[in-house]
Amino acid sequence: MDTEKNFEELAKRYSNMIYYHINKLNIRQNQDEYYQIGLIALWDASKTYDNSKGTFSTYLYSCLRGRLLTALNKQIKYQNDEELLEYEEMAITEDPMNEVIFEQMIYSYCDVLTPMQQKWLISYCFDHKTPLEIAASEQVTVASVKSWRRETIKKLRAYYELKT
Known part of the structure; x- marks a missing residue:
């Protein structure tokens, strides 16, 4: 109980410092959440x-x-990942024309990827395989497939940033 009292005093004493950092970092949304982190x-x-x-x-x-x-x-990373997912979901609908566009988009990305990264991307996007399933079909470890995925995402992000 004494520790709680000491912490309450510390929180009162340094709350301005927490708010200072929140403002200094231009955090405008979820300030209460960031205050809790502080x-x-x-x-x-x-x-x-x-x-x-x-x-x-x-x-x-x-x-x-x-x-x-x-x-x-x-x-920020979470928001970027969400935006990428929304973009992918918009590309995949019941409209067959969008599926063709999606396929063309995926295959256009393959030009900048290694063969293993291409295997991951195609297996994931078209066959909806998990890393475990891809590893079994390619006779490699799951860690290798996850490495392909990680490097593919890095390359595609860099490629996408260059195009925009």
Whole structure:
């Protein structure tokens, strides 16, 4: 109970610093969520602080900024992945013409991919195979297939960014 009281005092004392970082990073949406992340960073900093290495506020400053940047980067990555999924879903509908366009789009991406990456993309998009199924059909490990997937997505993102 004493720890809770101490943390409440810390939270009151450093809430302005949390809001400072939220504003400094131009976080306009989900500010309450980011404030909670800041409180968690404050809690962690209070547990890991070593007073022989400097002041607590300096340590907290870097902890808060790092934790908020990490959360912000995760959110941006999640949004990018969601946008990519929405784009793919728009391309795949019941309209046969869209299926042809989707096939042409996938095959046009194959030009920038290695043969293994092409196998993953085609198996995933057209045959709807899981990494386990692709690994079994290609007689490789699941880790290899996941590596193909990871590298394919990197290349396609870079390719897409160049085109836009």
